[in-house]
């Protein structure tokens with residue numbers, strides 16, 4: 048019998064409905080695909096970084112580019128009593144000028160900025176790690192809902208981010224499954240506190256991606272509209 052989350056899964060306890068400001072563009076499905084990455088990110092910006100052992104969504108390692116206090120730390124901001132916003136660049140960002148400029152240019156308040164390194168995992172293995180994120184702990188109710196954006200750095204067209212919305216019991220609903228392909232330069236924004244998610248990585252080498260937390264608000268909204276995938280406008 049393959050693994051499937053039940054009501055005891057820790058993700059079920061993470062708030063789903065709150066009064067935070069959300070973006071209309073994410074309301075229908077919780078995900079929006081963007082046009083391919085418009086700038087070339089040199090491989091040195093992810094290959095020369097030091098990765099820290101931090102397991103999330105499989106056999107993963109992370110290189111923090113921006114963190115709660117600018118230290119090289121993978122922990123949630125809440126360990127420092129801070130919501131996942133107002134991040135400070137770490138020393139790693141000195142080696143990633145293209146990525147730093149890209150994130151700054153969005154113009155939205157950002158939290159954690161990290162490169163994820165994910166070892167290959169087939170679908171059955173990946174499902175064991177399907178989860179929802181706790182992106183909005185300590186986030187005041189009258190501020191913007193924190194969501195996440197991805198930029199795929201390596202080319203893995205046979206891999207995909209598996210997304211599922213919730214059923215009536217707050218468990219992943221297979222009828223809502225979506226697969227976002229992870230070719231190089233693929234970009235998307237996901238409400239990862241709402242959607243269950245995990246990456247199925249069918250490659251033979253690690254997959255690298257940029258993950259950034261952004262606060263929902265006018266700046267993020269106009270950036271998404273300016274960058275939406277042509278097929279989804």
Ligand SMILES: [Fe+2]
Pocket residue numbers: 104178179180239244
């Ligand atoms: Fe996650």
